[in-house]
Amino acid sequence: MTTPMTDLDALPLLTRLSHTQRAAIAGVSRIETYEAGTRLFDEGGLADQCWVVLTGCVVIDTVVPPRGKVALQSIGPGELLGWSWLVPPYRWHFGATAVTSTRAAVVDTGALRVLADEDPALGYQLSLILIDALLNRLQATRIRLLDLYRNPA
Amino acid sequence: MTTWTPTPYQVVTRTVETHDSVTLVLRPVAESLPAFSPGQFAMLYAHGIGEVPISISGIPGDGTLVHTIRAVGAVSRALHDAGPGTVIGVRGPFGTAWQLDGAEDLLVVAGGIGLAPLRPVLGHPAKRTVLVAGARTRQDLLYQDELAGLSDVDVVLTVDHGDHDWHGRVGFVTEPLASIPLDPDRTTALLCGPEPMMRFCARTLLGRGVRAERIQVSLERNMQCGIGLCGHCQLGPLLLCRDGPVTGYPTAEPLLLAKEL
Numbered sequence: 459m460t461t462p463m464t465d466l467d468a469l470p471l472l473t474r475l476s477h478t479q480r481a482a483i484a485g486v487s488r489i490e491t492y493e494a495g496t497r498l499f500d501e502g503g504l505a506d507q508c509w510v511v512l513t514g515c516v517v518i519d520t521v522v523p524p525r526g527k528v529a530l531q532s533i534g535p536g537e538l539l540g541w542s543w544l545v546p547p548y549r550w551h552f553g554a555t556a557v558t559s560t561r562a563a564v565v566d567t568g569a570l571r572v573l574a575d576e577d578p579a580l581g582y583q584l585s586l587i588l589i590d591a592l593l594n595r596l597q598a599t600r601i602r603l604l605d606l607y608r609n610p611a
Numbered sequence: 612m613t614t615w616t617p618t619p620y621q622v623v624t625r626t627v628e629t630h631d632s633v634t635l636v637l638r639p640v641a642e643s644l645p646a647f648s649p650g651q652f653a654m655l656y657a658h659g660i661g662e663v664p665i666s667i668s669g670i671p672g673d674g675t676l677v678h679t680i681r682a683v684g685a686v687s688r689a690l691h692d693a694g695p696g697t698v699i700g701v702r703g704p705f706g707t708a709w710q711l712d713g714a715e716d717l718l719v720v721a722g723g724i725g726l727a728p729l730r731p732v733l734g735h736p737a738k739r740t741v742l743v744a745g746a747r748t749r750q751d752l753l754y755q756d757e758l759a760g761l762s763d764v765d766v767v768l769t770v771d772h773g774d775h776d777w778h779g780r781v782g783f784v785t786e787p788l789a790s791i792p793l794d795p796d797r798t799t800a801l802l803c804g805p806e807p808m809m810r811f812c813a814r815t816l817l818g819r820g821v822r823a824e825r826i827q828v829s830l831e832r833n834m835q836c837g838i839g840l841c842g843h844c845q846l847g848p849l850l851l852c853r854d855g856p857v858t859g860y861p862t863a864e865p866l867l868l869a870k871e872l
Binding site: 468494514519528529530532534535536537557558594595597598599601603605608610611 | 688746777780787791
């Protein structure tokens with residue numbers, strides 16, 4: 459199902475894009491709804507799409523023997539899920555599962571790359587959006603490394 | 612009774628919150644102290660051991676005091692271990708309170724034990740209240756049953772390390788702050804937790820258009836006298852037992868970059 463354009467227009471993540479650019483992305487996107495527990499992708503799988511979570515929550519995980527699946531980070535409403543489609547070998551570094559009922563805009567990243575190649579202005583703006591999201595994620599991860607909530611005793 | 616003399620209170624109930632934190636309800640043995648406001652603190656004295664500043668974590672309105680205590684040193688450990696019937700010395704109320712006048716939308720952001728001083732605010736009648744609370748793990752989250760029962764507050768809980776039973780968020784509190792719906796012109800933000808946490812959260816909120824004047828933080832140093840005389844809690848131009856702990860972000864911002872305690 460093609461994403462209604464109003465949905466993408468309302469996404470804060472894409473406000474730096476023009477209406478026309480958002481419409482172009484809507485053309486390679488669809489809306490999906492996932493029940494809690496739905497596996498979105500597995501580590502090592504082909505990374506050919508990304509998600510913008512609209513409602514609900516997705517957890518990125520990895521397997522750590524003998525602990526099993528370990529949750530690394532949550533992706534909530536308005537946030538972007540999936541980087542591995544950006545650079546070769548286009549394989550997921552981690553896995554992801556919807557932990558609550560989740561609605562997301564799913565973008566065909568192969569088609570998105572074509573759009574960006576054909577329209578460098580769009581490609582540049584997309585790069586800035588992705589870098590901004592990556593920076594936020596990196597900074598939050600660094601802060602977590604500080605273990606600020608530990609008991610100083 | 613003076614601000615120097617502890618007033619005897621007796622532990623009525625002791626509720627275990629986490630592996631290192633408990634909530635004590637204290638009832639006056641005879642004379643009671645003046646009423647506390649959310650954000651203020653008391654000096655709690657464990658007999659023969661010492662005195663520490665502990666924020667009020669509940670205001671039942673029946674003359675009892677509610678404090679949530681994390682065992683981090685000898686005094687807080689003694690208070691943490693105090694069972695019903697134990698008599699504790701209390702001085703207070705001390706310090707500044709959360710400024711809630713005119714607040715339309717309340718955004719309450721807490722990290723770790725920082726949720727305790729904010730707990731009394733969750734009952735404040737705002738048009739909309741959002742709580743974003745972080746902890747190391749699910750087991751370290753305070754007041755879990757109580758938070759689950761809050762019907763008038765949007766609660767977002769996030770932990771640094773998730774486990775199989777955790778269905779909330781995994782990540783630092785800045786992450787939900789960056790994306791939760793908020794109206795910057797109506798939002799009053801109250802932050803309490805480790806100072807770097809408050810600094811990073813304040814930056815996130817400023818980036819979302821919340822004015823610095825509408826952000827309050829709770830600062831803590833080595834409070835001792837409680838009335839701004841001894842100087843142990845000095846932070847720049849502030850004596851935090853008197854001028855804090857609740858401080859406006861425009862004042863606090865440069866102080867949060869102080870390299871030494």
